[in-house]
């Protein structure tokens with residue numbers, strides 16, 4: 001069964017059709033990159049996954065069950081926004097999600113629960129390379145560090161599904177490459193499912209296991225809002241590492257067959 005099922009999904013705002021007839025099956029641990037012209041409903045789609053928006057028609061299922069209409073921590077879907085608090089330290093920012101979840105009334109954790117949360121936060125800061133900066137305030141961090149902090153903040157909630165909306169657009173190329181490595185590493189480690197909107201096609205192909213292209217299939221120039229966008233191309237990508245593993249495996253089998261076919265005592269090198 002797929003993790004997320006989209007069946008004949010439509011989203012309209014008044015007269016304007018934003019998305020129409022969307023159908024998708026997304027499995028666990030997929031890395032979907034979403035590309036398409038600005039205004040064609042990519043953010044709206046993520047907000048429906050989060051539960052901030054409801055579909056106008058059709059179904060959106062999580063584990064085969066309709067998603068609740070409210071965003072909630074239980075469904076395990078987290079939106080990485082730029083939600084770093086300037087008055088909290090790096091460590092405080094990574095802790096804040098757990099504090100709010102663990103202690104709804106006081107907004108603080110105490111005793112053993114807090115020590116455990118701090119341990120997890122330190123582990124996460126280590127993973128994103130910010131341990132040395134744990135006591136700094138966000139204003140003292142570079143743009144790339146602030147992005148890493150925002151990602152750490154989102155991943156601290158141990159989401160099953162991570163939603164990213166053009167997360168690296170403002171970063172310079174070197175830092176972007178670092179962020180790509182980090183994100184793929186965390187995606188592998190936690191086996192999370194990722195939806196990432198990007199306008200950078202190269203980035204979409206480099207990071208995704210699947211590229212979803214959003215576009216309109218019909219257009220009425222008299223009434224631009226009459227028709228919505230949908231996923232016009234759904235491109236599965238074989239990851240290079242998987243590809244290499246398969247090639248190596250195939251070559252090994254071929255070699256074995258070849259060697260078995262030789263007369264006893266003969267040997268060959270390929």
Ligand SMILES: Nc1ncnc2c1ncn2[C@@H]1O[C@H](COP(=O)(O)OP(=O)(O)O)[C@@H](O)[C@H]1O
Pocket residue numbers: 013018036037038039040041042043044045
């Ligand atoms: N809350 C809303 N109310 C009315 N229209 C909206 C709302 N949110 C988005 N839209 C419209 O839906 C369309 C798609 O927006 P969006 O999902 O942000 O596109 P994208 O992320 O692909 O650029 C836009 O025309 C936008 O104006």
Ligand SMILES: [Mg+2]
Pocket residue numbers: 042043044165197
């Ligand atoms: Mg958008």
